[in-house]
Each structure stands twice: as C-alpha cells, then as structure tokens.
Amino acid sequence: xxTNIQDVLAYEIKKEMADRYxxxxxxxxxxxxxxxxxxxxxxxILEKRISFDLIRIYILLREKKIIQDFLHLTGFKEELFYDPxxxxxxxIKTRVFQGTKLRGFTWKxxxxxxxxxxxxxxxxxxxxxxxxxxxLEELGETIQEEIKIFQRNNDLGNIMGFLRSLDRHSSHxxxxxxxxxxxxxxxxxxxxxxxxxxKSSQEAILNTPPPLSSIKSRLxxxxxxAYKLHGESFRLFFAELPAAPEIPR
Numbered sequence: 001x002x003t004n005i006q007d008v009l010a011y012e013i014k015k016e017m018a019d020r021y022x023x024x025x026x027x028x029x030x031x032x033x034x035x036x037x038x039x040x041x042x043x044x045i046l047e048k049r050i051s052f053d054l055i056r057i058y059i060l061l062r063e064k065k066i067i068q069d070f071l072h073l074t075g076f077k078e079e080l081f082y083d084p085x086x087x088x089x090x091x092i093k094t095r096v097f098q099g100t101k102l103r104g105f106t107w108k109x110x111x112x113x114x115x116x117x118x119x120x121x122x123x124x125x126x127x128x129x130x131x132x133x134x135x136l137e138e139l140g141e142t143i144q145e146e147i148k149i150f151q152r153n154n155d156l157g158n159i160m161g162f163l164r165s166l167d168r169h170s171s172h173x174x175x176x177x178x179x180x181x182x183x184x185x186x187x188x189x190x191x192x193x194x195x196x197x198x199k200s201s202q203e204a205i206l207n208t209p210p211p212l213s214s215i216k217s218r219l220x221x222x223x224x225x226a227y228k229l230h231g232e233s234f235r236l237f238f239a240e241l242p243a244a245p246e247i248p249r
Contacts, residue, residue: 024150031143035136042132045125050206051081053122056096060115060234061226062087069222074119074209097241107235112223119212119219126208133206 054076061067064084071078086092104110212219227234 028143028147031139031146035139035143038132038136038139042129042136045129045132046206049125050122050129052096053118053125054081055086055092056118057115057122058082058086059093059096060111060118061222062230063226066222066226070219073215073218073222075207076209077206093237094241097238100238100241102238108227108231110238111227111231111234112220115219115223116212116216119209123209123211126206129206130208 057070058067058081061070067082068078071080100114102110102114104113
C-alpha cells in the first residue's frame with residue numbers, strides 16, 4: 001500500500017514538474033516565433049523599402065562622385081545597395097519608375113521634386129527600420145532574461161537528480177533502479193531551453209538621415225550638378241516611360 005502511494009506521489013510530482021517546464025517552454029517558443037516574424041518584417045523594410053528608395057536616387061543622380069557626396073551629406077553608409085549597373089540597365093529603370101507621377105512646371109523642377117519626395121520617404125522608412133530594430137533587440141533580451149530566471153529557479157541538474165531519486169524509490173517506474181548517467185546527461189541537453197539568437201549587422205545601426213529641410217540647400221547644389229550632366233536623358237526617359245497599368249475593377 002505504501003509503495004502504491006509512493007508511486008502515485010512520484011507520478012504526480014513528475015507530471016507537475018513536466019507541465020510547468022514544458023508550459024514555460026511553449027511560451028518561450030511562441031515568443032521566439034513572434035520575434036522571428038518581426039525580424040522578417042524588419043528585413044522587408046530594409047530590403048524592399050530602404051533599398052528601393054536608395055536605388056531610385058542612385059539612378060537619378062547617376063554620377064558616382066555625386067552619389068558619394070549624397071551619401072556623405074545624408075549620413076548613410078558609403079555605397080549602401082549601390083551598383084553601377086543600376087544606372088545602365090533600362091529594364092531596372094523602367095521597373096522602379098513605372099507609374100511615377102511627376103510634379104513641377106519644368107523638367108528640372110520635376111527632377112528635383114522627384115528626388116525630394118523619394119528622400120522624404122527614405123527618412124520615414126529608415127525611422128521605421130530603427131524603431132523595429134530597437135523593438136527586436138528589446139524583445140530578444142526579454143526572452144533571454146526570462147529563460148535565465150526560469151533556469152535559475154528550475155535547475156535541470158537538480159531536477160534530473162530529483163527524478164532519479166524518485167525512480168529509485170518507485171516499485172515499477174519506467175527507469176527502475178535509477179536513471180543511468182549517460183541517459184540523464186543526454187536528456188538534460190535535449191531539455192535545455194536555447195535562447196533566441198540576437199543577430200546584429202551593419203544595417204542594424206543604420207542612422208536616420210537628417211530631415212530634408214536641414215540639407216535642402218546643399219542637396220539642391222548636388223541636383224543642379226547632376227541635372228547639368230544628365231538632365232536631357234532624364235527628360236527623354238520620363239517622356240517615354242509607360243504609365244502604371246490599370247487595376248481591374
């Protein structure tokens with residue numbers, strides 16, 4: 001009778017420990033999946049928005065020296081997403097500018113307004129990127145801290161030792177006579193909760209460029225220089241650019 005009670009108690013203790021451990025593990029896995037999804041969105045902002053804005057500016061400025069001056073003026077990493085092929089590929093230019101609306105009375109004015117508009121979107125997208133980078137870092141650190149606290153309060157070594165002692169006193173436990181050291185060590189490794197990796201990259205410290213109002217005077221000088229060299233090709237390209245395809249109703 002005493003043995004049966006010991007078996008029941010051992011089972012209940014094991015079940016409670018397992019429920020607590022794997023319940024916490026499930027929460028951590030859900031938080032980690034949420035972190036990965038946010039990281040995917042974060043990558044999308046960088047690759048699809050910031051890069052797209054910069055590529056269009058590179059195409060419009062065209063001259064490498066002017067592009068370098070622009071990057072220096074705005075505080076971006078030198079030649080971020082830059083490739084000389086961009087300015088030469090007609091297909092790329094058509095794809096990134098198709099459907100673009102021009103505003104201004106002169107071609108030179110339209111040229112400047114287009115770059116000003118793209119730049120202001122670039123500032124917004126960069127701010128969104130930095131805000132999400134900060135959120136990701138904070139979320140990852142929170143998960144790591146939760147794991148540390150849980151592991152301090154639920155030391156796996158002590159838990160495995162306690163389970164071995166329960167098995168030694170069990171009349172028909174699954175691990176009668178106690179858990180072998182090698183099995184226990186292997187199980188302990190499998191049960192270990194791994195914190196999410198906090199990947200850092202050079203893009204993660206992307207600076208927010210200054211507002212257009214603070215650099216507009218100097219930027220106009222660069223645009224005057226660029227338009228003097230390539231204004232005619234800009235006019236010809238946009239005069240022939242196909243309109244955006246109509247959306248079916």
